[in-house]
Amino acid sequence: MPEHTFDLVVAGSGLAGQVAATAASEAGLNVVLLEKTANLGGSSAMSGGYFAFSGTEEQAAQNVGDSAELFRRDLLESGRHRNDPALLDAYLAHQDSTYRWLKDHGVTFRALELSSGQSVPRSHNSAIKDVLALLHKTFTARGGETRTGHRAVRLVRNENGTVTGVVTENGDGEHLFTGRAGIVLATGGFSRGVDLLRTFAPEQLAAIPYGGKGNTGDGLKMAWKLGAGMADMASVSGTYGSHPDTGEEFHELLTAYYLGAIIVNTHGKRFTDESQSYKVLGREVLNQPEGLGFEVFDAKVRTQSEPGIPLNDIDLLEDLGHVFKADSLEELADAAGIAKAGLIETVRRYNAAIDGLRPDDVGRTSLCNGVGEPARIDEPPFYAYPAKSLLTSTFSGVTITPAGQVTDVDGGIIDGLYAIGEVTGGFHGAAYITGTSLGKAAVFGRIVAEHAAARLGEDTNVA
Ligand SMILES: Cc1cc2nc3c(=O)[nH]c(=O)nc-3n(C[C@H](O)[C@H](O)[C@H](O)COP(=O)(O)OP(=O)(O)OC[C@H]3O[C@@H](n4cnc5c(N)ncnc54)[C@H](O)[C@@H]3O)c2cc1C
Numbered sequence: 044m045p046e047h048t049f050d051l052v053v054a055g056s057g058l059a060g061q062v063a064a065t066a067a068s069e070a071g072l073n074v075v076l077l078e079k080t081a082n083l084g085g086s087s088a089m090s091g092g093y094f095a096f097s098g099t100e101e102q103a104a105q106n107v108g109d110s111a112e113l114f115r116r117d118l119l120e121s122g123r124h125r126n127d128p129a130l131l132d133a134y135l136a137h138q139d140s141t142y143r144w145l146k147d148h149g150v151t152f153r154a155l156e157l158s159s160g161q162s163v164p165r166s167h168n169s170a171i172k173d174v175l176a177l178l179h180k181t182f183t184a185r186g187g188e189t190r191t192g193h194r195a196v197r198l199v200r201n202e203n204g205t206v207t208g209v210v211t212e213n214g215d216g217e218h219l220f221t222g223r224a225g226i227v228l229a230t231g232g233f234s235r236g237v238d239l240l241r242t243f244a245p246e247q248l249a250a251i252p253y254g255g256k257g258n259t260g261d262g263l264k265m266a267w268k269l270g271a272g273m274a275d276m277a278s279v280s281g282t283y284g285s286h287p288d289t290g291e292e293f294h295e296l297l298t299a300y301y302l303g304a305i306i307v308n309t310h311g312k313r314f315t316d317e318s319q320s321y322k323v324l325g326r327e328v329l330n331q332p333e334g335l336g337f338e339v340f341d342a343k344v345r346t347q348s349e350p351g352i353p354l355n356d357i358d359l360l361e362d363l364g365h366v367f368k369a370d371s372l373e374e375l376a377d378a379a380g381i382a383k384a385g386l387i388e389t390v391r392r393y394n395a396a397i398d399g400l401r402p403d404d405v406g407r408t409s410l411c412n413g414v415g416e417p418a419r420i421d422e423p424p425f426y427a428y429p430a431k432s433l434l435t436s437t438f439s440g441v442t443i444t445p446a447g448q449v450t451d452v453d454g455g456i457i458d459g460l461y462a463i464g465e466v467t468g469g470f471h472g473a474a475y476i477t478g479t480s481l482g483k484a485a486v487f488g489r490i491v492a493e494h495a496a497a498r499l500g501e502d503t504n505v506a
Contacts, residue, residue: 059464062488095478122472311385
């Protein structure tokens with residue numbers, strides 16, 4: 044089999060892989076980036092482009108008071124304290140340098156939003172395809188090599204148990220790629236991995252499958268075969284808020300519930316507190332008839348649409364014909380296929396709760412995660428957006444140290460093997476806060492590059 048030797052081998056070309064590859068090549072390492080599919084970018088390229096960082100220039104410009112401590116509290120609350128605190132520490136300690144590194148590479152953040160799991164606006168929106176293109180340009184200019192159509196299929200260890208290489212398959216057969224400083228798994232999650240979903244999260248098979256085409260969990264399986272530990276596997280959940288016809292070409296997601304919409308099922312009944320994480324909502328909606336929930340709102344919410352900004356662009360969804368609109372709730376119910384009497388009674392009770400006349404049916408007290416005042420739904424026209432859970436990502440996987448080294452089921456380091464990005468578990472715990480996945484990909488991508496460069500410098504490896 045043909046053999047190729049590099050300082051560092053990175054499998055997977057989403058944000059995690061590209062940051063690690065770029066940062067390692069900038070540190071002087073000879074790096075190869077392997078991608079299974081014909082195209083670079085994975086789920087990262089399909090994503091909304093939100094990065095979660097605290098203490099940024101964008102927050103300061105909008106007088107948003109934030110801190111690493113507040114961010115940590117939100118991460119722990121969303122994660123129900125099941126997160127690995129050492130990984131949170133690593134993220135929070137490196138977020139500022141990563142944010143600056145991205146900016147130094149030409150990344151700009153065009154909007155700052157309050158989103159799922161955040162107690163202050165912390166989602167920094169980027170044009171993610173441009174981010175990936177900027178990084179890949181730098182990587183290539185630094186002499187980095189990219190091989191598409193190369194699927195990593197198994198890891199190779201030496202007699203000491205150190206991982207020294209990875210075998211790939213392409214159209215020509217098998218190739219061995221040896222990494223003197225190590226092998227990095229950046230192969231993404233398993234939102235397309237039906238076998239893994241069946242094992243770890245069978246209920247999620249009812250969600251709309253999404254995410255990068257190559258995200259079948261290959262990296263997780265390769266590491267598992269070497270005894271890697273796993274974390275957060277029971278927390279896999281889709282994201283609530285995508286139209287049933289959501290296709291590959293356009294990521295359609297509306298979070299009008301964080302602007303004041305309620306969510307009702309086909310009976311017109313609310314079924315959960317809409318201010319919770321959209322991952323929690325994604326789990327709840329699977330239990331509703333047809334797995335369907337309607338975001339119902341009025342003209343006040345409609346005016347908050349932000350054209351061009353993912354999650355808040357109601358204008359675009361209306362243009363696509365995906366939003367029902369009517370002058371009365373009765374007409375809206377008829378148009379959308381919601382039980383009329385149920386919807387009218389639900390809105391009456393909701394408005395009465397806002398007026399302080401009765402408790403809220405689902406215990407809602409805020410717009411999003413404790414922030415913002417819900418308002419009455421009473422100003423025509425009225426709108427309904429039918430939405431399901433979209434399995435964008437899995438946010439669980441192999442256990443790692445804060446340096447990105449894969450650990451086995453007993454917590455011992457699997458020497459020579461790194462994992463970053465969505466293939467890893469332990470960071471999010473029970474649920475994910477918007478922007479922390481791209482954030483995690485970038486932060487740990489840089490950490491691993493630095494660690495691998497130091498490892499090569501110490502000449503601790505093998506090859
Ligand atoms: C529609 C959508 C919107 C999202 N929005 C956001 C957001 O705004 N903010 C946020 O933080 N997160 C968001 N997420 C989640 C986030 O995009 C992902 O979790 C993150 O991009 C994962 O990055 P990654 O580099 O680990 O994996 P990916 O970007 O998925 O890249 C993994 C790559 O590895 C390749 N690969 C897989 N197996 C192999 C193999 N055997 N050999 C070689 N290559 C392989 C895949 O083909 C893929 O290209 C969103 C996800 C989706 C789908």
